[in-house]
Amino acid sequence: MNVIEIKNLTKNYGKERGITDVSFNVEQGEIFGFIGPNGAGKSTTIRTLLSLIYPTSGSATVFGKDCVKFASEIKKEIGYVPAEVFYYDNMKVMELLNYSASFYKKDCSKRIKELAQIMNLDLNKRIDELSFGNKKKVGIVQGLLHEPKLIILDEPTSGLDPLMQQKFFNLLKEENKKGATILFSSHILNEVQKLCSRVAIIKEGKIIKIEKISKLKADNYKRFKIETLNNIEKDYFNIKGVNALDIKDEVVSFIFKGDINLIMKKLSEIEISNIWIEEPDLEEIFMHYYEKGE
Numbered sequence: 001m002n003v004i005e006i007k008n009l010t011k012n013y014g015k016e017r018g019i020t021d022v023s024f025n026v027e028q029g030e031i032f033g034f035i036g037p038n039g040a041g042k043s044t045t046i047r048t049l050l051s052l053i054y055p056t057s058g059s060a061t062v063f064g065k066d067c068v069k070f071a072s073e074i075k076k077e078i079g080y081v082p083a084e085v086f087y088y089d090n091m092k093v094m095e096l097l098n099y100s101a102s103f104y105k106k107d108c109s110k111r112i113k114e115l116a117q118i119m120n121l122d123l124n125k126r127i128d129e130l131s132f133g134n135k136k137k138v139g140i141v142q143g144l145l146h147e148p149k150l151i152i153l154d155e156p157t158s159g160l161d162p163l164m165q166q167k168f169f170n171l172l173k174e175e176n177k178k179g180a181t182i183l184f185s186s187h188i189l190n191e192v193q194k195l196c197s198r199v200a201i202i203k204e205g206k207i208i209k210i211e212k213i214s215k216l217k218a219d220n221y222k223r224f225k226i227e228t229l230n231n232i233e234k235d236y237f238n239i240k241g242v243n244a245l246d247i248k249d250e251v252v253s254f255i256f257k258g259d260i261n262l263i264m265k266k267l268s269e270i271e272i273s274n275i276w277i278e279e280p281d282l283e284e285i286f287m288h289y290y291e292k293g294e
Ligand SMILES: Nc1ncnc2c1ncn2[C@@H]1O[C@H](COP(=O)(O)OP(=O)(O)OP(=O)(O)O)[C@@H](O)[C@H]1O
Pocket: 013, 016, 017, 018, 019, 036, 037, 038, 039, 040, 041, 042, 043, 044, 045, 083, 155, 187
């Protein structure tokens, strides 16, 4: 069963492009990633799903219900963590969370305390005393306190330190084990890979690929920078999977996609003095692979 079904969803902001003909489904029990560079249309898609904005054309359903017609009913089942959180500064964290909980007809007080403990959030602080990261944690607790069946997260990790990100990911995995379906939007491929089973990739308002993470992982993108002891022939690295090749004197750099053994063999045949192997960011992968339709 599909918890989310998005069909040919288009949203224009006047003459500005928002999203164009976006279609994808999220199955029950999935952790589904939604990735794309800044301005690609992730927030627009999510905000349309939540009826915070209305589609220009196309439709979407959540739990089989049209997201515009049944907006208020659907909202009770969704936990939403927005990309940016704005609060009334003079409220205490606990007051704010109790206020949020009052929209759901159940006692959320135990869960609020549990979540605050997991996320290391002081419930007695005033909102205006909190750092950006701690405000983000308030948004996370606010989104999860009613134990929603569908969790929608829009770039939720910005502002969280690596330890807290890990705790948050564990929390999401637990919610998922308990049965929650998760839509996780991000522009960081690496974090989506850690958590999700499938991803939709959006670029300039259009879905360009829907892929299993296992396939993306097999693609194994790496950025190489190598310092060689001798000058390298221009076409030495001209092999399948190598992109953005740049050779300047003894410094060679490129992005590689494919069987890592192939490139290691190539490297073992030349004398090198230094090497850096890093994860390319999503922008680079988009620029050098998806744009070319590889
Ligand atoms: N309120 C608005 N008015 C006009 N244009 C908008 C509005 N909100 C978004 N857009 C445009 O819609 C497009 C998609 O933006 P959106 O915020 O959905 O992208 P995103 O993938 O969430 O990016 P980011 O990671 O930067 O938040 C962009 O071109 C943006 O400029």
